[in-house]
Amino acid sequence: MKTILVAGGAGYIGSHMTALLVEKGYDVVVADNLCTGHWQAVKGARLRVGDVRDGAFLDRVFSEFPIDGVINFAAFSLVGESVADPLKYYGNNVTGAVSMLTAMKNHGVDKIVFSSTAATYGEPEKQPIEETDRTEPTNPYGASKLAIEGLLKWSDRAYGIRYAALRYFNAAGSNTDAGIGEDHHPETHLIPIVLQAALGKRDHVGIYGDDYPTADGTCVRDYIHVRDLAQAHLLALEYLDRGGESGPFNLGSGDGFSVKEIIETARKVTGKPIPAVVEPRRAGDPSVLIASNRKAREVLGWKPERGLEQIIADAWTWHQGHPDGYGD
Ligand code: UFG
Numbered sequence: 451m452k453t454i455l456v457a458g459g460a461g462y463i464g465s466h467m468t469a470l471l472v473e474k475g476y477d478v479v480v481a482d483n484l485c486t487g488h489w490q491a492v493k494g495a496r497l498r499v500g501d502v503r504d505g506a507f508l509d510r511v512f513s514e515f516p517i518d519g520v521i522n523f524a525a526f527s528l529v530g531e532s533v534a535d536p537l538k539y540y541g542n543n544v545t546g547a548v549s550m551l552t553a554m555k556n557h558g559v560d561k562i563v564f565s566s567t568a569a570t571y572g573e574p575e576k577q578p579i580e581e582t583d584r585t586e587p588t589n590p591y592g593a594s595k596l597a598i599e600g601l602l603k604w605s606d607r608a609y610g611i612r613y614a615a616l617r618y619f620n621a622a623g624s625n626t627d628a629g630i631g632e633d634h635h636p637e638t639h640l641i642p643i644v645l646q647a648a649l650g651k652r653d654h655v656g657i658y659g660d661d662y663p664t665a666d667g668t669c670v671r672d673y674i675h676v677r678d679l680a681q682a683h684l685l686a687l688e689y690l691d692r693g694g695e696s697g698p699f700n701l702g703s704g705d706g707f708s709v710k711e712i713i714e715t716a717r718k719v720t721g722k723p724i725p726a727v728v729e730p731r732r733a734g735d736p737s738v739l740i741a742s743n744r745k746a747r748e749v750l751g752w753k754p755e756r757g758l759e760q761i762i763a764d765a766w767t768w769h770q771g772h773p774d775g776y777g778d
Contacts, residue, residue, distance in 0.1 A: 451518040451691050453477040455511065455559075457502050457550060458523030459495065460487025462632045463565065463621055463676055467521055468495050469628040470680040479515050481508070482524065488776040491630050502546040508553035519561040519687050522550055525595075528638060529569065529734060532591035543594040547601060555609045561690040562602070563683050566615040566698060568672075568739050570596045577706075578672075578742035581617070581698045588734055599698060612696045614686035614750075619672035619702030619741045621679055623761040624768035631768030632676075633775030641673070641762060644713055645769040648722040655724060657709050659731035662738075668709035670738040672702035675756035675764070685750040694749070702741025703754045712762075719762045 454471055458464040459480030464487065471478045478495035481502060489497060496515075500507035502524045511517075525543045526532070532539040547564070554562065569592030570585045587593040602613040622641040624631030632642050640655075647655045660667035682701050690696075707715070710726075717724050746752040756764075 451687065453479065453516050453518050454687070455479050455481060455515070455517045455520045456495070456523065457481045457520065458487065458525065460484055460489055460492050460497065461523055462634065463618070463679060464523035465491035465630050466625055466676045466680045467523070467683055468492060469625050469630060470677070470684060474684065479511065479517065481511055486634070488633060488778055490776045490778070493628055493630070503542070503549050505549050505552060508549060509556070512553050512557040512559070517557065517559050519563070519691065520550065520554060520559060521563045521683055521687065522547065523565045525565065527591060529589045529591045530638065532594070533589050533734065536590035539590045539594045540597070544597050544601070547598040551601065551605050551611060554611055560611050561687065562611060562613045563686045563690070564598065564602060564613055564615045566595045566599055566617045567592055568617055568619045568700070568702070568741065570599065570617055573736050574739065577738055578704060578740045579700065580742045581700055581745055602696070606696045612690050612694070614690060614696065615698040616682060616686060617698055617700050618679060619674055619700070619739060621676050622673050623675040623677060623756065623764040625677055626764050626767045629771070631765065631772060633772070640709060640712055641716070641765050642769065644716045644724060645720070645766055647724050648716060648720040648766070649769055649773055651773065653725065655713060655726045656729035657713070657726055658729055658735065660728045664708055664737055666708050666710045669735055670706040670708050670740065672704065672706055672740045673712070673758055673761055674701060674703050674754060675761045678754040678756055682746060682750060682752045685752050689750050699746045699750065700741040700743055701746060702743055704741055704743050706738060706740040707758055715758055716762050719759060720766055
């Protein structure tokens, strides 16, 4: 396995994947339409600008390079937007996956690591969440990813394309060595918003509800360093290359932190006051999402290396150095 296609490799998690593969000596080809990604985030890899829904574009990429495996990040990922515009989410995410699998089948590529999400579970039955738990998404974003997991399962049976569907919990942090980080427009995620408030780019952080059934009343999430996430993708690709069995894998730390704990930790890491104001709940937020990462540990040999303080410290380094993100 030498040449890897990273679709969506100019995005937040995709660019961290690209950086890791480059560091490990792989030939990396990034395919990205730059609709939410940033060309500046692609370092040390070839970038082909185009849309994964465009079969002719993918045919050109697969013909130009001897692709051994695919990691597919290309997708829309805003939960709220998906509720307002489900056609956009099914249209882009599912159609993009169909197009990618078609190109893989036509070009004889038989391994794909796919970005799935904790949003496939919806409101969880129990904590920590295991891969075998009920999947009943509560928004079109999660539903589009679960639909693709179904497509992957059937494509494995029909065409022998093996897959790892990696269900991310809350990705955060940055790669301070590569000088890449998180830059979304608009930003909706808690940690970047908290750090923008620390920088004075926002006057406060809104806490979306403090009446949840949790210890301090705010929602609990499982935050995982984006570099640990990238490492899991590499292990998943190697596992598939060894002939490993297809399936879903949770990627989380196994620890939960409340919104208030995140703000408190960010105050400690940054030394800034970070004003916070309690606001109404955000529609569709489950109260607690914590991963069981037992399967990824046992089957992939993965182990998250970086805890919450490191996640926030690395994100803070990025935001301080890039207060306007990539500036595009
Ligand atoms: N939150 C706030 N204030 C903010 C932003 C977020 O209180 O300004 C809270 C949210 O209500 C939530 C927690 O902080 O309780 C984390 O919110 P994020 O938006 O950072 O992340 P989510 O847990 O909502 O979303 C993440 C991924 C999604 C994925 C989802 C699975 O970003 O892609 O987990 O449920 F779909």
